[in-house]
Amino acid sequence: MKVESAEYLFEEKKKIEAWENDQKGLWFWEKIGRLPFLMLDKITPKFIQDKIGLAIDELGSYIQTGGQYLVKEDTILKKFNPNHSLWSEGHNRNDFFSNLPISKMDEIADEIGNSRTKLATIQGATTGIGGIFTLAVDIPVLLGLSLKVLQEISICYGYDPNEKSERIFIVKCLQFTSSDIVGKKAILEELSAYNQGNQNNQMISQLQGWREVVTTYRDSFGWKKLFQMIPIAGIIFGAVINRSSIGDIAEAGKMLYRKRRIVERIHQLESI
Template sequence: MEQSIKEKENLEQLRKKLRNIEKWEKNQKGLFFWEKIGRLPFVLLDKLTPKFIQEKIHILLDEIAKYIDNGGHYLVDNEKTLNKVKKELSLKEDVNLSDIQHFSFDSMEKTAEAFIRNRAKNAQVQGATTGFGGVFTLAVDIPLILGITLKTVQEVAVAYGYDPSKREERIFMIKCMQFTSSDIVGKKAILNELTNSSADEGFAQLQGWREVFATYRDNFGWKKLFQMIPVAGMIFGAYMNKAAIKDVGEVANMLYQKRRVLERIEQCSKVD
């Protein structure tokens, strides 16, 4: 395997990268005022949408529970994802998750960003399609964009050598989604859980996954407001879905990168 792919950073380089990630964390200002106000459309949706659409949303909530437990149909195929890593980095040999754990950060970031770009394009097309029908297809758009979101975060996990088939990783991914939609207080709490708790303690703090999803869904409020308009919703749906995937992709990229950086710093410290 190419030296540039497996090149290891020294301790100072790792600490510099950690400082950059922590700077990014401090710049997360939470939801903007109009994003909070924008949650109102979904309050109206709950009252105005037909019963069969609301029932589909409740079914979706049950599917998320299955995702946390066993991945369900949202679970990505690790082998196919690893082949995408191989193609993106122009590698001649097959790779596994253990190999990726030793990749340089430049290689891992390049792969993660490629995954995010591809999924964002998919979301853009899907948003335009479902936006055509206005409020009724908007209800269909929610589970579809959620599926793309989950697969995006899983691919980012693989890009950093983590296994989406493990339940603790799926919970970490839900936390990434929650972080995307939380205010500044919520973001700080999530970062504290993910950084300072042991794996079991941190994951045990995921309480009320339905609330996590509801928060994530409600964050679509103002972003989806104009998608309720038939035909014109195509334009807004395409833009907003692409932006949503890019946002959650950025969060997953930074949080998974931070985990890998901290692990390598610990390894270097033990050697020293």
């Protein structure tokens, strides 16, 4: 069953590639985001630093097993069909998503992105109340929410975060949002391996470690988080920063997963 025409798929692929070219990385004032965290380390009580460190270490299990950060797939799949199982009547994941219009996948992905962005806004405002002490909670929680929205978007486009290769792709999406223009270009080249079926060895060998990913992600918005250290006023900064962060991550996840699905369909048409 041909869901979209070849012309439509190629045109949508061009739009995503234009978006990729527009990702100019971080502005100068964002690149100096590491500096405030050097200051923060000096003034933050040791018990708060230890708490952040433990939370970051726990996230390391995500790559290997998914751990506590795996989302429930059924919750997302029911958005496509709330009445019965999508895999009923002898159908499987590939059968269902191969016959599903990309526009429907986009619709659910946008719904999830908007929902998670609103949640991040509330969470950022809540943790902004206590300044530096609740900042220790905000960073690992925001990382966990980032992983969740990327997993949910992966499911929207027919990919399974229970697979280790997909969790690596998700981590790469997370890296993409916080990289400069050189880093973004390198990551896009790595992600292209997924469009060619090379999903395991190359990507795994290029992943330099979860702690480095988390550190880069944290530092990329470090100076902005510095303002959240101010009690009460941190409510506004926390809400705005978290909303922007999750919004950017949801957009990147949608674009990168959407491109994979489009490229797969183009390959299918070419093989007919």
